[in-house]
Amino acid sequence: MEAEDKVVSEVHYFSKEISNYKEDLKGGKGCNVGLNDCLVPKNVGQKPLNENELEAKDEGDQYVCLLGANGQTVLWSPEFETVLSCFEFCYPESMIKATPQKIVRASLDKDGDFEVLRKNDQKKKEGRIIIEHQRSTTLDLVGEQVWRGAFYLADFILDNIKTFKGANILEMASGVGLTSIVAGMLAKKVVITDVNRGDILDLIDRNVQRNKDLCKAHSHIKEIDFFDLRCIADLGSLIDDVTILLAADVVYHNQLTDAFLNTVLYLMTRKPNKTMYISLEKRYVFTIEDMDTVAPCYEHFVNGLKWLQNQEKDKITWNIEQLSTGDLFQYFTYERTKELVLWKIEAILK
Numbered sequence: 001m002e003a004e005d006k007v008v009s010e011v012h013y014f015s016k017e018i019s020n021y022k023e024d025l026k027g028g029k030g031c032n033v034g035l036n037d038c039l040v041p042k043n044v045g046q047k048p049l050n051e052n053e054l055e056a057k058d059e060g061d062q063y064v065c066l067l068g069a070n071g072q073t074v075l076w077s078p079e080f081e082t083v084l085s086c087f088e089f090c091y092p093e094s095m096i097k098a099t100p101q102k103i104v105r106a107s108l109d110k111d112g113d114f115e116v117l118r119k120n121d122q123k124k125k126e127g128r129i130i131i132e133h134q135r136s137t138t139l140d141l142v143g144e145q146v147w148r149g150a151f152y153l154a155d156f157i158l159d160n161i162k163t164f165k166g167a168n169i170l171e172m173a174s175g176v177g178l179t180s181i182v183a184g185m186l187a188k189k190v191v192i193t194d195v196n197r198g199d200i201l202d203l204i205d206r207n208v209q210r211n212k213d214l215c216k217a218h219s220h221i222k223e224i225d226f227f228d229l230r231c232i233a234d235l236g237s238l239i240d241d242v243t244i245l246l247a248a249d250v251v252y253h254n255q256l257t258d259a260f261l262n263t264v265l266y267l268m269t270r271k272p273n274k275t276m277y278i279s280l281e282k283r284y285v286f287t288i289e290d291m292d293t294v295a296p297c298y299e300h301f302v303n304g305l306k307w308l309q310n311q312e313k314d315k316i317t318w319n320i321e322q323l324s325t326g327d328l329f330q331y332f333t334y335e336r337t338k339e340l341v342l343w344k345i346e347a348i349l350k
């Protein structure tokens with residue numbers, strides 16, 4: 001395969017960054033680690049989840065711990081295409097349990113008052129998600145990389161806990177599963193789906209396993225191929241109680257967008273009422289035809305939404321809106337570009 005056939009998500013601009021980091025930076029260039037030392041929680045390190053990890057455990061010094069462009073720690077080896085990234089996030093305040101605070105010691109301050117120092121005196125708790133993904137892929141396997149839309153939607157979930165807590169959720173085109181893992185921190189059930197291509201469904205499974213301390217929801221990894229809706233029938237009653245649909249960064253090819261919206265229609269015409277949240281990144285290109293920079297895939301999507309809200313009008317009341325996200329808190333570290341947008345689609349069955 002030619003190198004130019006490969007695509008790389010902006011989230012993975014870490015190898016370029018290596019040379020900029022000083023040797024003494026924690027996790028920077030030259031910091032050789034074994035799997036047990038850094039990214040992989042002890043239990044995973046002791047029981048490798050796949051062949052690469054098995055090999056890495058034996059030859060831990062093949063791996064280098066890097067700091068990625070998006071702040072993630074990356075366990076990288078020139079030997080393997082597969083990479084483990086550790087994405088840190090902060091918990092919303094309402095998710096931090098009000099644990100009884102232990103008094104560690106008390107002393108007198110300069111005015112002679114008692115000053116009580118407490119353990120756990122922290123405003124926010126740091127969390128981390130460990131994701132196995134590819135460094136680059138061909139276009140048909142982009143799901144094996146992490147895309148910014150996944151973080152944007154994850155931020156939205158963490159900022160709207162009441163909406164997602166205890167919910168039954170289905171994510172379409174989940175990629176490596178990051179957004180679903182975050183949803184699974186709050187939901188009762190997450191059905192994590194993608195097209196069954198390459199290693200994608202097994203990759204999601206491994207990532208869910210890695211993060212099972214975080215993702216407490218019942219999780220199910222299944223195929224939904226937008227071009228073959230029989231997959232949905234195969235899910236049987238598993239999705240009968242799903243009320244929230246998610247999709248991140250699924251708008252980049254017009255035919256796929258059409259098939260995606262068709263799948264949304266198919267799901268939303270079935271009980272119960274559903275609300276969908278879609279994050280995406282407008283991708284601008286310069287065209288001679290327009291003599292300007294345009295986002296043709298995004299425009300096609302917006303036209304597709306107009307089409308959607310004219311479907312099954314006798315059965316469904318559609319509410320489709322772009323969400324204003326100016327004050328959406330950023331829990332994950334990534335470049336929050338102005339091209340990232342969120343749409344909400346609500347279908348109320350008559």
Ligand SMILES: C[S@@+](CC[C@H](N)C(=O)[O-])C[C@H]1O[C@@H](n2cnc3c(N)ncnc32)[C@H](O)[C@@H]1O
Binds near residue numbers: 140147194226248
């Ligand atoms: C750019 S990736 C986004 C992945 C993930 N949601 C994220 O934001 O990191 C596009 C996703 O669309 C999925 N996809 C491509 N063709 C598909 C199809 N026919 N049916 C369902 N999903 C498809 C890919 O597998 C991939 O997971």
